Amino acid sequence: MPAPRPQPRFPEPDTQPFWEATKEHRLTYQTCRTCSKVVFYPRRHCPHCGGRDLEWHDSKGFGTVYTYSVVRLNRHPAFADLGPYAVAYVDLDEGFRMLTNIVGVADPVKDVRIGMRVKVRWDDQESGISLPMFEPA
Amino acid sequence: MAVQSRDAAIVGIYEYPRRRAPGVSVLQIKAECAARALEDAGLTWKDVDGLYDAQDGPGMAGLSLAEYFGFKPKVIDTTAVGGSSYEFHASHALRDIQRGKVKVALLTYGSTAASDARRIGTGGGMAGWGAPSPLSNMTEPWGMTLISNYAMVAHRHMYQYGTTSEQLARIAVATRAHAMRNPEAVQAMKDLEFENIREITVEDVLNSRMIADPLHLLDCCMISDGGGAVVIASREVARDTRQKPVWIIGAGEATKYVENDGDITVSAAAQSGPVAFGEAGVRPDEIDVAMIYDSFTITVLVCLEDLGFCKKGEGGQFVSEDRLHFQAKLKPALNTDGGGLSSNHPGMRGIFLLIEATRQLRGQSTSQVPDAKLAVAHGNGGQLGGNHTAGTIILARD
């Protein structure tokens, strides 16, 4: 068994609601009621206008790979023996970009492409939260 | 060329020669470099009235460093923005000198990253340390190494512009050629147990081990010990120093971070570059020597574009023409000391960009560009594909 992945740590009031929602496999993001823009990662204020009236939403969990890399070497014990794995920025259809992993492919070196359509796949963690990852849609 | 302001000049430099320095502390490296850079300038310990440092020593750097050195500076600046901190410091020193607050500014850096076996690029033990932040909570669980962050910029650059691994490799090839002429860089590669300490080819880079697609081992900088110091003085002081002054004629600072609709192939240099070049009244095509932060080959390619050496997306073509090497036909020469790729990268390389640019404008480089008149030192701090800073300094000789 590899060591557990680094987990989000609390108290951290900006991101805590996001991680709470993952326990129900809900991928959440915010919009600003003042300027209507999408806010991600979650915050108490809007980084576009400074507004403090934000609204939470559930994403449908579909998006597009914006860019990626396949990690061949990570000495952190949670990742050291995983073999090559893909990290990526995924652009969700609702308009936010998140860091994630692309999973559910036979060979990440050959099977991950920029522009490919992906959907969320949850990876439940022992800490109780679930990690949103993405697989081909 | 426009008439630039010549209010402050680099008058003293020193690069710590060893890349493995077991048993020596960060503070000791800084103090030795400070003493020798002042010696280089013909100035003394007592002349320093401004201290600039990126807080990489023991706690409360501004205080503890002044006390350790034995200074009572009038200005303390501990701006810490990663590898570009020293370009920020040079920019701030220029400002403080122009305001009459400082006459002799000292910039210091020291690191024992290699001796501490800090695995900066490949997932050290950083995750899970320190107080949690929104950013740490939204990045650490997915195992993005620092190298893979830069690799994501490279992938997207390839996707948008057709840039190739061969083109990126040319940057590593030119840098290694310069390193082989620099005895300290050659010793560094020996001390850090590089394989094949020789000039390399594009094929060597492509055949080196993939670390994070599409970046190979030879696309990545080394992790060394090291340090350095730079002395920046007012015009009045610079008149009487030992070395020819190297004037700071333009300075720009910027930040960039991940945005929902952002373009990851554009760095903060797109903001800092025009400010610095505008202030200097010179164009990128006039620059003889480009000291660009080469944490990875992709960093150089992106920054060359964003600084305006070529159009966005044309960096691959630009580095493939007959340039980068100090004897090439076209400007600019790149990282003539051997760079972070092949000479010295203790974690925050920005100070060495200022040091080698100064050597070039004095005529003291081991890969001297004939009659070099103008140089740019461009630092990138943080992560190119994530949150990062850019500091651009334009330098000119008399």
Ligand SMILES: [Zn+2]
């Ligand atoms: Zn807003």
